[in-house]
Amino acid sequence: MRDQRRRLTPTPEPTQLATPYATSEGSPLPTPHLDEIAPRVYNGRSQRDGSLMAKEKRDEKAICPRGEDYSRWYTDLVQRAELADYSPVPGCMVIRPNGMALWENIRDALDGMFRETGHQNAYFPMLIPVEFLAKEAAHVEGFAMECGVVTHSGLEPDGEGGLRPKGKLDSPFILRPTSETIIWHMYGQWIQSYRDLPILINQWANVMRWEMRTRLFLRTREFLWQEGHTAHANGEEAVAEALTILEVYRRFAEDYMAVPVLTGYKSEAEKFAGAVTTYCIEAMTQDKRAIQAGTSHYLGQNFAKAFDVTFQTEANERDYVYATSWGVSTRLIGALIMAHSDDKGLVIPPRLARTKVVVVPIARKDEDKAVVMPVVEQLRAELKSLGVKVDDDPNRSPGFKFAEHELRGVPLRIEIGRRDVEAGQLTLARRDTGEKVTLPLGGDLLGAVSELLEQIQADLFAKALAFRDENMHTADSYDEFKQILGAEGGAGFIRAHWDGTSETEKRIQEETGATIRVIQARDDDEPGVCMVTGAPSARRVVFARSY
RNA sequence: CGGGGUGUGGCUCAGCUUGGUAGAGCGCACGGUUCGGGACCGUGAGGCCGGCGGUUCAAAUCCGCCCACCCCGACCA
Numbered sequence: 001m002r003d004q005r006r007r008l009t010p011t012p013e014p015t016q017l018a019t020p021y022a023t024s025e026g027s028p029l030p031t032p033h034l035d036e037i038a039p040r041v042y043n044g045r046s047q048r049d050g051s052l053m054a055k056e057k058r059d060e061k062a063i064c065p066r067g068e069d070y071s072r073w074y075t076d077l078v079q080r081a082e083l084a085d086y087s088p089v090p091g092c093m094v095i096r097p098n099g100m101a102l103w104e105n106i107r108d109a110l111d112g113m114f115r116e117t118g119h120q121n122a123y124f125p126m127l128i129p130v131e132f133l134a135k136e137a138a139h140v141e142g143f144a145m146e147c148g149v150v151t152h153s154g155l156e157p158d159g160e161g162g163l164r165p166k167g168k169l170d171s172p173f174i175l176r177p178t179s180e181t182i183i184w185h186m187y188g189q190w191i192q193s194y195r196d197l198p199i200l201i202n203q204w205a206n207v208m209r210w211e212m213r214t215r216l217f218l219r220t221r222e223f224l225w226q227e228g229h230t231a232h233a234n235g236e237e238a239v240a241e242a243l244t245i246l247e248v249y250r251r252f253a254e255d256y257m258a259v260p261v262l263t264g265y266k267s268e269a270e271k272f273a274g275a276v277t278t279y280c281i282e283a284m285t286q287d288k289r290a291i292q293a294g295t296s297h298y299l300g301q302n303f304a305k306a307f308d309v310t311f312q313t314e315a316n317e318r319d320y321v322y323a324t325s326w327g328v329s330t331r332l333i334g335a336l337i338m339a340h341s342d343d344k345g346l347v348i349p350p351r352l353a354r355t356k357v358v359v360v361p362i363a364r365k366d367e368d369k370a371v372v373m374p375v376v377e378q379l380r381a382e383l384k385s386l387g388v389k390v391d392d393d394p395n396r397s398p399g400f401k402f403a404e405h406e407l408r409g410v411p412l413r414i415e416i417g418r419r420d421v422e423a424g425q426l427t428l429a430r431r432d433t434g435e436k437v438t439l440p441l442g443g444d445l446l447g448a449v450s451e452l453l454e455q456i457q458a459d460l461f462a463k464a465l466a467f468r469d470e471n472m473h474t475a476d477s478y479d480e481f482k483q484i485l486g487a488e489g490g491a492g493f494i495r496a497h498w499d500g501t502s503e504t505e506k507r508i509q510e511e512t513g514a515t516i517r518v519i520q521a522r523d524d525d526e527p528g529v530c531m532v533t534g535a536p537s538a539r540r541v542v543f544a545r546s547y
Numbered sequence: 548c549g550g551g552g553u554g555u556g557g558c559u560c561a562g563c564u565u566g567g568u569a570g571a572g573c574g575c576a577c578g579g580u581u582c583g584g585g586a587c588c589g590u591g592a593g594g595c596c597g598g599c600g601g602u603u604c605a606a607a608u609c610c611g612c613c614c615a616c617c618c619c620g621a622c623c624a
Contacts, residue, residue: 417583
């Protein structure tokens, strides 16, 4: 036995599965409770400070438990589940097939929702003339410092065995940090009359922001996203568009990701550079921080004025075009991980899982295989439409496969061995709860499994919602606010009155690290006084420390 | 930018104090035995010890310079 062993997982309360299936009670199969599985400890990795983990002998197969170091757990998990890896270019990541599968499912679902709401996809180039960025003052301020700039074309030998840039460009380009400028340049050429409006375009693309502190998926220098850019004949329609998209984002987060979000708008300090209003969906992570999961901006006429985009109204007058832009990025994957996953690995909600069910046959001897494999083939065929994978790799033990597929977040696992077949049943294990149940062979398996997947989807959302509600506080004084917030780390959402000024917001941020995450419109809104200055406040706003 | 730390096989690290030309675990390959919660035994592959220079008969080890990365703070969001 190794010394300094520690529990890998907290002991879950046994829960009853809210489904009509038989439980493992009375089953001839051993269904070990998590307690009976030898506890393991985590072996620290990727740390070179040599102080934290160096002297401890730890299990190299486990990931860092959340309770020990949440951010370490996160980066461990992303790498061990093979979602992404660090690239040789600092601050950039390689999205591996498992991560890309998640993104593709996110993309496909959202793309369908955009199409349903009347949008079309297009593609604008990655390189943008530097002078374009200069045209909108707030936009410049927001992005100038984090633009990558292309200044040369071609390479030549540098005389020391390497290469150096050769031809200096007459006018440099920026790598798009977002595409408002180039798109509004083009809209200027496409829009003459109100009959050309609205334009409802989306693009799926990569963008580049030269961030100094990066984290896989949450903040990287290059990331994938979608950016919608719409043009309208009046402000009301544009605001309605921004809100339509906000609702699309909310539905997507809650129905597909099973992540509850608050919706509302941002304070002046937090809004998008160039926007009149920034609407957002804001989620809570397991470590009780806020994470901005999507934004939808009403841009007013800011970009139309900057790029001189006018149109003829129905009344034959000239007006500047009204705009929106909106986006979600691969950061959603980070939010998804931090909402549901656990010390065993990823937990992927069924609707976003590439593989929804994995079948692990337990049969080594030929005579066992002869009994088990025909049933496995039946399962494969019957569940094909759901997204099923059969893991019949003869070189790995069943226990290894269980752990591996749990690490990867497959929502449901079917275990089937000779004893199952002879008992006329199979064993189902839920990834989210760890619970095992048995199901008779020969029934409506597809229906039963589909139903269970929906149940998991609903349970994940309910659990995340309950967690968020537990960590939703109100503070009536600044002292109370600070007390709830604690010294550091996440402390949930705190609803408090604020006088509406950026000065006060800045002071709160400097003194506590918390920012205004979202200003909601709620039925129970009532006026009060700012917890810091005592000035009048129309409603409480939501504060939190954030990612 | 300031302070601290670490660079040794794919990964995590030991070896350095007291110089003698490199080790462990995990992973990987092969063979055998295994398979209902990360199997076991055996065999094997894989490292110019971050770079350059110095001291020395001899440097992973001592000295100097450089580079990279990590942590804390600052800054930014």
